[in-house]
Amino acid sequence: MLDTMRKIVKTGIVTEKWNESAVPPRFRGGVLVKTEACSGCGNCTQLCPVGAIAMVSGRPVINNKLCIFCGRCQQGCHQGALYHGSDFKLAEKREVMETGGILRKKISQLLGRSLAIRHVDVGSCNACDWEMAALGNPLYDLSQYGINFVASPRHADMLMVTGMVTRNLTQALLKTYEATPAPKLVVAVGSCATGGKTFGKSYAVRGSVDALVPVDVYIPGCPPRPQALIHGLLMAVNRL
Structure with a gap:
C-alpha cells in the first residue's frame, strides 16, 4: 500500500489537456x-x-x-x-434548419455540463473502439468533462456509432436509436461511419450511419485520435 502511494505521489498528474497533447510524426490528419x-x-x-x-x-x-x-x-x-496535415480537429456538425437550431439549444441547455454515452458498434474493425477505450485512461480522463459511458441506451443522451453499417447490425442500430430517450445526439466515429465507402458496394453493408439515423456530429479519421474524439464530443454539446 505504501509503495503504491509513493508511486502515485512520484508520478504526479499525468492527465493532459486534450488540445495540447503532442501528435506523433506518423499521424495522418486531413x-x-x-x-x-x-x-x-x-x-x-x-x-x-x-x-x-x-x-x-x-x-x-x-x-x-x-x-x-x-x-x-x-x-x-x-x-x-x-x-x-497534423490537425486532428476534423469534427463537423450537421447543418440544421432554424427549428433544428432551437432544438439544439434546448439539448445544449439539458446536456451542457454532463453527457451519458452509449457506444454502438455496427461493423467496425475495432480500431475506433480502441481509441474510444483510451478516453477512460488517466491521460485523457474523459470523466473530467462530465462525460461518461453507460451500459444501456435508455440511460444515454448520445450514441457514438463506429463502423460502416452492416446488414446484420442494421436492426440493432435502429432499435438502439429508438430506445434512446429524446432529446438525443448521434455521433458518427471514424471514416467507416462517416463516409460508408470503405468496402465499396456490397450486399453485406448499408453504408454510412446517416443513411439510417440522423447524425449530429461527424468525427473523421482512420481511426480518429482520442483528442479528436474529445473535440467532437465537446462540439456536440456546444462546449467549444
Whole structure:
C-alpha cells in the first residue's frame, strides 16, 4: 500500500489537456492542398479509392467525411501538392434548419455540463473502439468533462456509432436509436461511419450511419485520435 502511494505521489498528474497533447510524426490528419504546386491534372481523383476528392475550379477539394486517410493521393501526386496535415480537429456538425437550431439549444441547455454515452458498434474493425477505450485512461480522463459511458441506451443522451453499417447490425442500430430517450445526439466515429465507402458496394453493408439515423456530429479519421474524439464530443454539446 505504501509503495503504491509513493508511486502515485512520484508520478504526479499525468492527465493532459486534450488540445495540447503532442501528435506523433506518423499521424495522418486531413489532406491539405498546396495550391501553388497543383497543376490541376486531376490524377488524385482517380487514385482515391472512395471518391473523396473532387476537382473544383481546377483544384482538388477533399471530403473529410469520405476520406479513409490511406495516403494514396499524397503518394501519387507527382507535384507534391497533396499532403497529410497534423490537425486532428476534423469534427463537423450537421447543418440544421432554424427549428433544428432551437432544438439544439434546448439539448445544449439539458446536456451542457454532463453527457451519458452509449457506444454502438455496427461493423467496425475495432480500431475506433480502441481509441474510444483510451478516453477512460488517466491521460485523457474523459470523466473530467462530465462525460461518461453507460451500459444501456435508455440511460444515454448520445450514441457514438463506429463502423460502416452492416446488414446484420442494421436492426440493432435502429432499435438502439429508438430506445434512446429524446432529446438525443448521434455521433458518427471514424471514416467507416462517416463516409460508408470503405468496402465499396456490397450486399453485406448499408453504408454510412446517416443513411439510417440522423447524425449530429461527424468525427473523421482512420481511426480518429482520442483528442479528436474529445473535440467532437465537446462540439456536440456546444462546449467549444
